[in-house]
Amino acid sequence: MKKEEAAKELLKQTKEKEETLHEMLNQPLSFIQKALVDGLYTFYFDVLGKKPKIDEDAARQARETFKNYFPEKVEEMLAQLLDDPEGYHQKVVAFEKICPPVFVDFPTDPSYYRVIISDPSRQLQEVLTRLALFSNFPSSNGKYSALDVGTGYGRLAMVIEDTLRSLYAGGKGYRVFGMDISEGNIEAAKKLNRETGSEITFFTRDMNQIPFPSDSLNLVNTTDASYLNFRHRRPFYIAEIARVLRPDGGVCCITNPNELTTLKEYNYVMMRTNYRTYLNPVNIMKATVLGKCSIYIDALSKARPDWALTTTADMTDTLTRVLKADIIDITNWPKKGGPSIYSGFTFAVNDSTKRQIDRYTKFRERRKAAEQWFDM
Numbered sequence: 001m002k003k004e005e006a007a008k009e010l011l012k013q014t015k016e017k018e019e020t021l022h023e024m025l026n027q028p029l030s031f032i033q034k035a036l037v038d039g040l041y042t043f044y045f046d047v048l049g050k051k052p053k054i055d056e057d058a059a060r061q062a063r064e065t066f067k068n069y070f071p072e073k074v075e076e077m078l079a080q081l082l083d084d085p086e087g088y089h090q091k092v093v094a095f096e097k098i099c100p101p102v103f104v105d106f107p108t109d110p111s112y113y114r115v116i117i118s119d120p121s122r123q124l125q126e127v128l129t130r131l132a133l134f135s136n137f138p139s140s141n142g143k144y145s146a147l148d149v150g151t152g153y154g155r156l157a158m159v160i161e162d163t164l165r166s167l168y169a170g171g172k173g174y175r176v177f178g179m180d181i182s183e184g185n186i187e188a189a190k191k192l193n194r195e196t197g198s199e200i201t202f203f204t205r206d207m208n209q210i211p212f213p214s215d216s217l218n219l220v221n222t223t224d225a226s227y228l229n230f231r232h233r234r235p236f237y238i239a240e241i242a243r244v245l246r247p248d249g250g251v252c253c254i255t256n257p258n259e260l261t262t263l264k265e266y267n268y269v270m271m272r273t274n275y276r277t278y279l280n281p282v283n284i285m286k287a288t289v290l291g292k293c294s295i296y297i298d299a300l301s302k303a304r305p306d307w308a309l310t311t312t313a314d315m316t317d318t319l320t321r322v323l324k325a326d327i328i329d330i331t332n333w334p335k336k337g338g339p340s341i342y343s344g345f346t347f348a349v350n351d352s353t354k355r356q357i358d359r360y361t362k363f364r365e366r367r368k369a370a371e372q373w374f375d376m
């Protein structure tokens with residue numbers, strides 16, 4: 001299929017998925033559905049006492065210390081990093097000595113995700129990733145490299161590979177990479193990779209330190225992962241993505257949960273969109289394991305400033321004002337209003353972006369020697 005035809009077909013699919021999602025989200029919850037979510041929460045978290053606990057003293061100290069080290073807005077943090085990369089790096093190290101970061105291992109083993117994979121909102125993410133790929137796929141069949149950041153078990157990396165495979169019609173002009181901080185998730189990704197015959201390179205790394213040369217990738221995808229990054233480290237993540245992308249490269253970033261949706265509301269949404277899968281008791285228990293992790297993240301993001309979520313508006317302001325990047329699309333899904341479950345944006349770096357991060361790029365390349373980088 002030609003690129004233009006394939007893109008047209010994808011746009012049609014996006015519209016259909018958005019319609020389905022919109023319809024489902026507007027269905028009232030039945031008594032049973034609501035009781036299931038409420039009952040499960042009460043039973044698991046209150047009766048069984050499985051609610052994860054926050055260290056209140058550490059949270060208080062983080063609140064007091066954070067404001068001594070960092071400005072309030074991510075855009076100001078990024079401006080500081082670009083102006084004086086070494087100074088900003090030192091500040092992060094000093095802050096984290098006083099307030100050690102809390103890591104939450106987020107399990108994305110396929111067996112958990114199979115519970116939610118038929119959810120139309122997840123399918124919509126996949127279509128949007130394909131669309132982002134189409135929007136910056138070069139018309140000449142040059143070499144194309146794509147990276148999925150916070151890949152989990154490689155769900156979106158596999159979508160990217162599948163799309164490139166059809167665009168290159170069997171040729172080998174592309175490479176796909178997936179990175180994640182969790183060794184367990186990367187092991188699951190590698191296993192699935194072997195089983196399904198895909199050829200993605202998966203590796204373990206923090207999203208704030210991308211081991212690729214500058215100007216080497218065409219696409220960075222990052223779905224449902226950036227909200228797990230620490231607020232004060234986020235400038236590294238943004239600058240790293242801008243550094244590794246080619247001057248005409250693009251980004252698809254989908255965040256979750258939507259900044260304005262509480263976890264319980266989100267679970268009501270899941271119950272609406274995918275309740276038949278949820279009604280299976282085994283699946284309910286699997287989802288609860290993920291829920292425990294999400295509840296903890298929810299509470300942490302309210303208690304600790306280094307965990308505070310960054311909104312999509314913050315991100316896009318930062319990208320345009322500080323990085324001079326071109327925003328392609330900002331959206332909340334479903335677009336027609338009502339409860340929103342995903343928020344995301346696509347953007348492209350350009351020559352001005354590259355000029356803005358010049359000092360940062362030099363700082364990062366000096367550190368290259370200490371790290372293994374992918375040969376591109």
Ligand SMILES: C[S@@+](CC[C@H](N)C(=O)[O-])C[C@H]1O[C@@H](n2cnc3c(N)ncnc32)[C@H](O)[C@@H]1O
Pocket residue numbers: 105106107108149150151152153154155156179180181182185205206207208222223224225228229
């Ligand atoms: C909710 S999962 C999403 C996985 C995948 N993108 C998807 O949509 O199927 C979030 C992923 O982000 C990863 N993650 C969290 N913090 C990270 C970090 N600092 N660097 C890289 N990955 C990270 C987690 O390990 C987890 O696999």
